[in-house]
Amino acid sequence: MAGEDRAKGAPTGASAVARPPRSRLDQPKTPRRRVLPEYDPEAFGRLSERIARFLGTWRFIAWMTIFIIVWVVWNAFGPVGWRFDGYPFIFLTLMLSLQASYAAPLILLAQNRQTDRDRVTYEQDRKQNERSIADTEYLTREIASLRMGLGEVATRDWIRNELQDLVRDLDDRRTPSAAESDEDR
Numbered sequence: 131m132a133g134e135d136r137a138k139g140a141p142t143g144a145s146a147v148a149r150p151p152r153s154r155l156d157q158p159k160t161p162r163r164r165v166l167p168e169y170d171p172e173a174f175g176r177l178s179e180r181i182a183r184f185l186g187t188w189r190f191i192a193w194m195t196i197f198i199i200v201w202v203v204w205n206a207f208g209p210v211g212w213r214f215d216g217y218p219f220i221f222l223t224l225m226l227s228l229q230a231s232y233a234a235p236l237i238l239l240a241q242n243r244q245t246d247r248d249r250v251t252y253e254q255d256r257k258q259n260e261r262s263i264a265d266t267e268y269l270t271r272e273i274a275s276l277r278m279g280l281g282e283v284a285t286r287d288w289i290r291n292e293l294q295d296l297v298r299d300l301d302d303r304r305t306p307s308a309a310e311s312d313e314d315r
Contacts, residue, residue, distance in 0.1 A: 175243050182240035185233050198222070 153159060184190055201222050205215045215221040 175239065178236040179240040179243060182233075182237045185237065198226075 201215070202219065205213050205219065205222075206217070
């Protein structure tokens, strides 16, 4: 039996460690289980933009001001048994710090997304400007060639002037011959 394994080329001894089966390159891998939940980055980005947009409004500042005033008034002058945050207002400070720690990354994420949109818009505008410049240069060359071609074409005014000159010449020739014919009589 051992001779058969050697004859087939199977490893023996120390090199006989079990290897995982090789995956085939012509077939896709089976998806692995993910530990973290999946999310749509675009949906998260849109949500962060909405939050950042709200954080930058006067409405948010007004609501936050009202909330802080109510908090301080309640905890300073409310019934003693119902006060939940004493004078240094540590819990309020913690909540505001937590809000700021979430607001800053959301604002930065929204700014990054806006920067990406601006970059795409700038690139599209640059390409459109290049096309407009190329079209303008083409039309300029076409107009110049038409002007050069018109320089060699007889225009209506030029033909009219030439015909008027010919009529004057004919009148001039006829007038002296009419005067000579009067003299001959």
